[in-house]
Amino acid sequence: xxxxxxxxxxxxxxxxxxxxxxxxxxxxxxxxxxxxxxxxxxxxxxxxxxxxxxxxxxxxxxxxxxxxxxxxxxxxxxxxxxxxxxxxxxxxxxxxxxxxxxxxxxxxxxxxxxxxxxxxxxxxxxxxxxxxxxxxxxxxxxxxxxxxxxxxxxxxxxxxxxxxxxxxxxxxxxxxxxxxxxxxxxxxxxxxxxxxxxxxxxxxxxxxx
Amino acid sequence: xxxxxxxxxxxxxxxxxxxxxxxxxxxxxxxxxxxxxxxxxxxxxxxxxxxxxxxxxxxxxxxxxxxxxxxxxxxxxxxxxxxxxxxxxxxxxxxxxxxxxxxxxxxxxxxxxxxxxxxxxxxxxxxxxxxxxxxxxxxxxxxxxxxxxxxxxxxxxxxxxxxxxxxxxxxxxxxxxxxxxxxxxxxxxxxxxxxxxxxxxxxxxxxxx
Numbered sequence: 001x002x003x004x005x006x007x008x009x010x011x012x013x014x015x016x017x018x019x020x021x022x023x024x025x026x027x028x029x030x031x032x033x034x035x036x037x038x039x040x041x042x043x044x045x046x047x048x049x050x051x052x053x054x055x056x057x058x059x060x061x062x063x064x065x066x067x068x069x070x071x072x073x074x075x076x077x078x079x080x081x082x083x084x085x086x087x088x089x090x091x092x093x094x095x096x097x098x099x100x101x102x103x104x105x106x107x108x109x110x111x112x113x114x115x116x117x118x119x120x121x122x123x124x125x126x127x128x129x130x131x132x133x134x135x136x137x138x139x140x141x142x143x144x145x146x147x148x149x150x151x152x153x154x155x156x157x158x159x160x161x162x163x164x165x166x167x168x169x170x171x172x173x174x175x176x177x178x179x180x181x182x183x184x185x186x187x188x189x190x191x192x193x194x195x196x197x198x199x200x201x202x203x204x205x206x207x208x209x
Numbered sequence: 210x211x212x213x214x215x216x217x218x219x220x221x222x223x224x225x226x227x228x229x230x231x232x233x234x235x236x237x238x239x240x241x242x243x244x245x246x247x248x249x250x251x252x253x254x255x256x257x258x259x260x261x262x263x264x265x266x267x268x269x270x271x272x273x274x275x276x277x278x279x280x281x282x283x284x285x286x287x288x289x290x291x292x293x294x295x296x297x298x299x300x301x302x303x304x305x306x307x308x309x310x311x312x313x314x315x316x317x318x319x320x321x322x323x324x325x326x327x328x329x330x331x332x333x334x335x336x337x338x339x340x341x342x343x344x345x346x347x348x349x350x351x352x353x354x355x356x357x358x359x360x361x362x363x364x365x366x367x368x369x370x371x372x373x374x375x376x377x378x379x380x381x382x383x384x385x386x387x388x389x390x391x392x393x394x395x396x397x398x399x400x401x402x403x404x405x406x407x408x409x410x411x412x413x414x415x416x417x418x
Binding site: 012013014017018021030031040047053120121138139149150151152153155156159160163169171175176177179180181184188190194195199202 | 400
């Protein structure tokens, strides 16, 4: 089982690492970071550099595709080499997945038309513009397309997919080994739970209605 | 505010990235990955490479030190250059922190004697061997020493520290932006919650009594 995680300049780190830390623990799985240009890739904040070892030519038939997100301006939404590779590998994947605004890349590639999908709470309208039926759920499955909400939701998506690929016991093993027993010190992890004025502030800052 | 995250060959990725994704969002914070030898560092699984931009000489007075863990055999527990740097920067940190078995490195450096601390559930006895008073809590604070349990607990620790450093509203902002509203599909994230036979299996595999 080959798991391909797409990298591009300005990605959000945990979007990639949440699925990585769970999926790559599937017994026998091979995980590979793939980019148009192999080599070091700086994240959205510029203070973390992750290396893509493989090029698009190196990875042509992954079983699982993971597309992380990032700030909208960083996304390769009109960059054909990325969209073409995504469309090409999607033809043979078992699962095509995204975290956060990674679903906008799937949308721009034309893969989410008429499909139920999700994204970061600040990008819902943008995702809908690609013809997706956008939901507020944390992990959304429509056929082989699995999309997750903002950043940290990739851990929940990863565990869900470990269960589907390798069974409940394998997923429980991964959860136990990464000690994923979340105890957030605040309860502000969604626009429904966070203080309303904080949600409004971020909508305004990001220019989202 | 400078946040230094230690890297060494064979670290566990999410141990480093959980605190990174939260702490580096503190307004005005500068985050830097530091290693004895700057450059690419392969993680425990060998399929992810993160770059340390700074050497020990480059980072001598960070405000926050974050020490990620890894499989015990990968830890620099008897490697004096690492332990010396950890002890040296600890003299002036505001917080000295660890995730998972990173606390064993703090212990080996002699920083946890008589202090309340925690680690990955499979490493409790090992941590106690350094004179720490080991607890089963997810995030443990003793003075300026903040230690977190296994792997994913670094997200909870990071949010806790964002709150202490920048206030509750800043921490809630970070939680909202990374959409940290965990919904694990299983409930096996601690040895108390996971199936008993699975816990026993992992204790046996790792040779832990």
